[in-house]
Amino acid sequence: MRINLQFSGCRLNEAELQGWAADFRARGHVIVRDADEADVVVVNTCAVTGEAGRKSRQLIRRAHKGNPQAKLVVSGCYATLEQCATAGIEGVTLVVPNRDKDDLVSKVDAVLPAKPRSDGPGLLQHGRCRAFIKVQDGCRWRCSYCVVTLARGAERSAPVGRIIDQINQRCEAGVQEVVLTGVHLGGYGSDIGSSLYELIRAVLADTGVQRLRFGSLEPWGPDENFFALFADRRLMPHLHLPLQSGSDSVLRRMARRCRCRDFARLIEMAQAAVAGFNITTDIIVGFPGESEAEWREGLDFVESVGFGDVHIFPFSAREGTRAARLPGQITGEAIRRRQRQLQQLAVRMRGDFVRQNAGQVHEALLENSQQRTTDGSFVYAGYTGNYIRAEYAGSACVSGNRIVRGRLAVANGRAVLSDI
Ligand code: SF4
Structure with missing residues (x-):
């Protein structure tokens, strides 16, 4: 079928x-x-x-x-x-x-009983040069807005051996980059006497993966030992750490386990580990009771961090969560205004981050299909180690799913990798 x-x-x-x-x-x-x-x-x-x-x-x-x-x-x-x-x-x-x-x-x-057919096209023929490996499901925490944790239940981790086998199979099929994902990735191993740190060490030691990344990682748990792992250059210097709000009082109402000071400490550790480390985040706009002063405080904190990208989520109440019953639900217009303000800041920070990297040498994993640029030509594009999307404009004869090296520049607002 x-x-x-x-x-x-x-x-x-x-x-x-x-x-x-x-x-x-x-x-x-x-x-x-x-x-x-x-x-x-x-x-x-x-x-x-x-x-x-x-x-x-x-x-x-x-x-x-x-x-x-x-x-x-x-x-x-x-x-x-x-x-x-x-x-x-x-x-x-x-x-x-x-x-x-x-x-x-x-x-x-x-x-749906099916007639067996020949093996279908592989992962790479489907335009995937990056494999997502689910290592964990469920979450033990109860953030007040989160319905995912109700839907996915308690934490369950996949055995390390199975993850290693999956990664090696994907690598044999030609995949060069693997992303480890989970609902609460930092909780990996809590149920099997292991940890995310142990898992990464095992993956780096026992697989041939060229580039290893993480899906969203809650901003608690990573410590100096975790960041020391980035000395292995196969671990890409980018983390998506969902802050959700830059105001401690809002974070408290969200029942988050991280405060702004803890978050700032994580950023320091990341940047001390690898220069140019990219931190991206999620922010919920218009959480119940978020006052104008809290919103401003949050924006200032977000700006002080200087995120490489921000995913913006206008708050929408989910039945069954505590946040849906909190007083001070915010109207659509106020949320849209805050969303626009954050969007402007996010665009500026994204541009700043790319410009900070301009002139530096980066490697990017080109994706399988070419994309059309604004001037109508077709180019290969991919992500640098620190997750900047860049077009390849070097003279090497290239194909998709290939790692290229070049100097990053910004041209017409786009990041471009050129010959060194
Ligand atoms: S840590 Fe993440 S998955 Fe767990 S309850 Fe909070 S938001 Fe939901």
């Missing part, structure tokens, strides 16, 4: 998709890029905010509308929290809640 896989939401959802793709292929199915070619469409949904839930429903409806003949299988956080509503959406054949996710492929096979 031809299987199309789609997701909304976090990198963990994407990592799960990659795991399912490998399992479907192992059972003789073919993964197809276009939903309209598929016999089965699998959608991995998100429910982190009310808006994410809306987008997930939209994705499911669009998948059915685009190919009404295909069987539609839905999993993920939205499908788990709203199982009946999901099952009621037109075209949905099967709902697989998060607790059964690991068996999704066999469940699909059980209800």
Whole structure:
């Protein structure tokens, strides 16, 4: 059967998709890029905010509308929290809640018996030169806005040996960059007597991976020992540390385990470990009760850090969370105004970070397909180690999934790698 896989939401959802793709292929199915070619469409949904839930429903409806003949299988956080509503959406054949996710492929096979086919195109033929490996699921914390933790349950870590095997398989298939992901990645190992630190050491020692990154990592847990690992240049100097607010009083209401001073200390450790270390973040705008003074304080802190990028999430209440019941819910207009202010700051900081790196030599992993630039030409592009997206303008004969080295410059607002 031809299987199309789609997701909304976090990198963990994407990592799960990659795991399912490998399992479907192992059972003789073919993964197809276009939903309209598929016999089965699998959608991995998100429910982190009310808006994410809306987008997930939209994705499911669009998948059915685009190919009404295909069987539609839905999993993920939205499908788990709203199982009946999901099952009621037109075209949905099967709902697989998060607790059964690991068996999704066999469940699909059980209800949709398929004729084995030849092995489908590999990961790289699908434009992927980066593999997401899910190492952990669940979270022991209870941030007041977070519904994901309700949907995904207690912390569960994959065994180190299995992760090493998965990474080695992906590397043998030509993958050069691996991203370790989890709901609470920093909690890796809490249930199996290990830790993220031990896992990284094992991955660096026992796999041939060229470039190793992390998905979102909560800003508590990393210490000097963790940052010392970056002495191995295969560990890319970029972390996505979700701050969520730059105001301690808001962080307290969010029940976050990190305060601004702790966060600033993490930044110091990162920058002491590797010059040019890039820190990106998530910020929730308009959390209940966020006063104008707290908002200003938050903006000032964000600016003082100088993030390489900011993902902005306008607060939307999720039923079942404490934040949904907090007083002082903020109106749409106030949220939109704050969002615009943060957006302007984020664009400025992103430009500043790229300019700080201009003139330096970087390596970038080029992606498989070329992209069209504003002047109409086609170029390969990819991410530098510290996660700057750069176009390649050097004279070497290149192809996708290749690591190139060059000097970074900024041209027409775009980062460009040229010959040294
Ligand atoms: S640490 Fe992350 S996953 Fe856990 S409750 Fe907080 S926001 Fe949710």
